[in-house]
Amino acid sequence: MPLIEAKDLSVSRGGRPVLRHVDLAVERGEIVTIVGPNGSGKSTLLQALIGALKPDEGRVTRVPGLRIGYVPQSLHIDATMPMPVGRFLRLPHAHDALSRTRAMSTVGLEPDVEAQQMTALSGGQFQRVLLARAILMEPDLLVLDEATRGLDQPGTAAFYKIVEEVRQALDCGVLMVSHDLHVVMSASDRVICLNGHVCCHGTPETVASAPEYRALFGFGTQGTLALYRHAHDHVHDDDHSHDPRGGCE
Amino acid sequence: MLDDFLVRGVLAGLGVALAAGPLGCFIVWRRMAYFGDATSHAALLGVALALALSVPVFASVLAVALLLAVAVSQLAARGFPVDTLLGVFAHGGLAIGLVVVALMGGVRVDLMAILLGDILAVTRSDLAVIWGGAVLVIALLAWRWSGLLTATLNADLAQASGIDPRREQLILTLALALVVAVALKVVGALLISAMLIVPAATVRPFATSPEWMAVLAALAGMASALAGLALSYQLDAPAGPTIVAVATGAFAVAAAAASRRD
Numbered sequence: 001m002p003l004i005e006a007k008d009l010s011v012s013r014g015g016r017p018v019l020r021h022v023d024l025a026v027e028r029g030e031i032v033t034i035v036g037p038n039g040s041g042k043s044t045l046l047q048a049l050i051g052a053l054k055p056d057e058g059r060v061t062r063v064p065g066l067r068i069g070y071v072p073q074s075l076h077i078d079a080t081m082p083m084p085v086g087r088f089l090r091l092p093h094a095h096d097a098l099s100r101t102r103a104m105s106t107v108g109l110e111p112d113v114e115a116q117q118m119t120a121l122s123g124g125q126f127q128r129v130l131l132a133r134a135i136l137m138e139p140d141l142l143v144l145d146e147a148t149r150g151l152d153q154p155g156t157a158a159f160y161k162i163v164e165e166v167r168q169a170l171d172c173g174v175l176m177v178s179h180d181l182h183v184v185m186s187a188s189d190r191v192i193c194l195n196g197h198v199c200c201h202g203t204p205e206t207v208a209s210a211p212e213y214r215a216l217f218g219f220g221t222q223g224t225l226a227l228y229r230h231a232h233d234h235v236h237d238d239d240h241s242h243d244p245r246g247g248c249e
Numbered sequence: 250m251l252d253d254f255l256v257r258g259v260l261a262g263l264g265v266a267l268a269a270g271p272l273g274c275f276i277v278w279r280r281m282a283y284f285g286d287a288t289s290h291a292a293l294l295g296v297a298l299a300l301a302l303s304v305p306v307f308a309s310v311l312a313v314a315l316l317l318a319v320a321v322s323q324l325a326a327r328g329f330p331v332d333t334l335l336g337v338f339a340h341g342g343l344a345i346g347l348v349v350v351a352l353m354g355g356v357r358v359d360l361m362a363i364l365l366g367d368i369l370a371v372t373r374s375d376l377a378v379i380w381g382g383a384v385l386v387i388a389l390l391a392w393r394w395s396g397l398l399t400a401t402l403n404a405d406l407a408q409a410s411g412i413d414p415r416r417e418q419l420i421l422t423l424a425l426a427l428v429v430a431v432a433l434k435v436v437g438a439l440l441i442s443a444m445l446i447v448p449a450a451t452v453r454p455f456a457t458s459p460e461w462m463a464v465l466a467a468l469a470g471m472a473s474a475l476a477g478l479a480l481s482y483q484l485d486a487p488a489g490p491t492i493v494a495v496a497t498g499a500f501a502v503a504a505a506a507a508s509r510r511d
Binding site for chain 1: 277278279280395396398399401402403404405406407408409410412449450453456457458459460461462
């Protein structure tokens with residue numbers, strides 16, 4: 001039984017359909033990455049999965065008692081709120097100092113960072129603290145929404161290496177939205193290409209064997225644009241059936 | 250001891266400040282200052298309705314404050330900008346309340362007491378209501394503290410941890426309505442939100458954690474209430490505005506001290 005499963009999920013926002021008939025499931029121990037152009041409904045899909053949005057159609061089924069560790073796309077801490085790292089790690093549940101230190105060292109932060117204010121952290125440190133908090137919840141499912149936004153390439157690579165280690169250590173499922181396509185290829189078990197509906201899915205190899213993706217190799221950072229162009233260019237047919245093995249159409 | 254009107258006034262001021270300080274932190278963190286304003290201004294409408302319908306003032310103010318919160322959130326969900334809604338309700342509530350009070354010609358109403366408070370006229374039963382309400386607000390905040398903090402930080406983060414941010418918002422709204430209802434007699438409808446916001450803003454530069462900020466805000470509010478009452482007695486000035494004036498003075502000193510330290 002998958003940790004979390006969305007069946008025939010449709011969500012609209014402000015009267016505009018954002019997601020149409022999306023199917024998705026994450027098993028324990030696998031890393032699933034959602035890619036797609038801006039406005040393709042990636043964040044909406046995550047919000048529907050964590051229960052922050054009610055779907056118009058379809059449903060989300062979770063394993064009973066599923067613990068979700070969520071790392072949001074961005075977290076704005078109001079300047080009026082004092083929030084030291086150590087306190088943030090204990091939201092909403094208390095954790096003892098030893099497990100906090102362990103979680104901090106897992107994400108590569110020194111224990112003394114706990115005394116610093118969240119607003120004083122660098123971008124990389126901030127994202128690591130968000131991840132440490134998610135780990136402390138001992139999640140069955142780790143949900144990362146563009147968690148490396150604003151990080152440079154080495155920082156991004158280091159961040160996803162940590163995610164991989166956490167998956168090993170906790171044997172949790174990982175569902176992430178990412179713009180970093182090299183990470184999609186190296187660290188994911190499955191890739192889902194979203195553009196309002198699931199237009200392409202499968203193992204990274206399946207996706208990589210698509211001509212559009214081949215064109216992507218060797219173009220460096222322009223490859224990102226190439227994949228998005230593929231997602232934009234073709235005419236979507238809502239009623240088409242998906243090849244169970246996946247693939248890009 | 251409770252026979253002395255000054256002692257009752259001091260106890261009333263301390264009770265209001267104790268509850269308003271920690272709640273005020275959430276008002277500041279969530280940028281709900283105008284929400285506090287609208288709720289407290291609409292309290293005048295609650296008083297007017299209580300007089301018209303011969304129901305207890307406390308219950309009537311509480312009901313109006315909660316109705317306002319529901320109306321604002323319903324209309325906001327339909328796309329009205331929240332600050333516009335709050336402006337409409339704050340002044341609409343105040344205006345309609347004033348009209349209703351004026352129309353009740355037969356009843357003698359001390360309008361100034363409603364608008365500016367009448368802390369020295371606090372009775373024993375008022376004191377019981379004020380402290381009962383204050384303890385209830387503190388208990389509510391303490392009970393839901395972790396959920397309230399998480400929901401204040403980020404709604405999705407709360408949702409993923411199994412906390413419903415809408416429920417936490419409702420609890421804050423309820424606490425706000427309670428504070429408005431108990432503070433009406435002490436500082437008056439016009440100045441209640443000052444008791445919420447000013448102490449929290451004053452202690453912010455010195456607080457290193459949310460819990461500290463809540464405790465310091467309660468202490469700062471209580472100190473302002475004490476000093477303000479003493480000063481108003483000396484100057485023979487109205488107590489509510491003097492308390493708020495002292496609190497504002499403390500804010501200015503704290504802000505100056507904080508900018509000098511940086």
